[in-house]
Amino acid sequence: MAEGDAQTPGHEVVGLGREKIKGVFSTQSVAKVGTGTTQRRTIQKTYWSVEELPGDKVSVQPLNRNYVPSGPRRDIPKDEFLSKFNPEPEFYMTTVFPAIREMDDAVVRGEKNRERGAAYSAEFEFKRATSIDEENVRANFGLGLTYLDRGDQVKANDIFERLVTLEAAFQSEHKHLFNDFGINMRKNRMYDQALKYYLRAEELVQNDEHLFHNIARCYFEKGDIANCRKYLKKSLEVNPELKESKLFLEYLRKQGHLGPNGAENGSLNLD
Template sequence: MSDSGKISMKTENEERFAGAFSILQSSKVGAGTTAQKHVQTMNVYAEEKADGTFSLRYLNDNFVPVGKAWTVDKDTLLTEYTPEPDLYMNKVYPAMRELSKTIAHAERLRESNQTYSAEYEFKRALRIDETNIRATFGFGLVYLDRNDAEKAELVFRRLVTLEAAFDREHKHLFNEFGIKLRRAGLLDQALEFYGRAEEYSHNDENLHYNRARAFEAKGEVGEALSSLEKALAIRPDFHEARKFRDGLRKGPSAGRKAVSGGRNGME
């Protein structure tokens, strides 16, 4: 941002612009002769995309971007929104950095099997942003790591309502979560979770493979075979899926025997 308030577009080798802006939004309260116009200042976080447009999200009370993003072009951003550089430098950037560090620390704790410490850190992150996808997944995975099916079920119910949970950037997280639901014996939940994920990720062969594992564990061999065929249609050289399918065609016990150890998001 230059002193004149203009946004300087970045070259391919430079970091894309990010900043805070405000906009006045009006709403009508009441009806008829008692109706009143209410004007409110809303703060947003703007991030430049590869095509030169800007992705905007509202800032919550903790100054981190939350909710579904929308896109505006550069002219709209400059004419309809007011730059708030001090807000960004003093509040937004530090809050986003702290949230990112907290989640990363929680994930490291979980990976080292310090599940109670990880739970505490994920809770800290969710107090900053109650809709944060990485923290919510992490919270649920901690409970599944501890075989606490009741608490994991509560997190599962929240995740299936969050569309952003199934964005491709979270692919490894929703695959791992589904795997752990199955391993915990929560087969119906695992299948519901994979079904929800499929609504947003049609061409994920690992998703179909993992769904087949859950169907097979539930005794629904036909559905398992159908999921494996979908996985192979996406990736014909998917060795594990082909081996599993060929085994299942001989019978459930042969199918289970054919399943190898999980890798690349499979288990």
């Protein structure tokens, strides 16, 4: 569901005579509790955030204990979905939507506080959002950037360890936050963390000249001229006109780190 979208789920019209499946749905399973003569069967209900995809597939994501979508998505055949999932429009309106709104509002307040330099107020709001969903990407990035702004590398590293495991953190919708976080880690001399972060992104992101450029910068800071050159080359192969990579390569050449044809020449001296 879109942020702030309070429409009744499961009834989004996308074309004449056709409705797209979207909203909160539930599944039920039977579990056995206890042993022997005290054993009994209970019905367990699980709630899901659901969106129909092209090709007769449906994407489902579980709701966490605070009733907001969290965790990995998976795609299932539409026929399987229709046979196992039940719509929960009233539960969405009374429980899920208010929880999502509370979380989103906390993130927005955190971002505004960070923009005006109120780091501790920003930290409070981002923590409030992560208490509702510890995997919320915007809240985690905001919290990490707030710690980097304060120069608190220990806490920033804790956030880094969480973000590097979240595939959602590297999706295109979060690209500006992803770039800011990596750049700020490098500026805080967290070179190993920044490099691990960028190399994780390389596994998940299609050819991105800016990502390759940032990896080259990290290798440069670590004194690894061979890999710096390798990733600058990859950056320029994707976009031969990327100004930053062209200037960086020319800088290396002027410093005597590259030969006239871009070949490595001597060792890198960062002093």
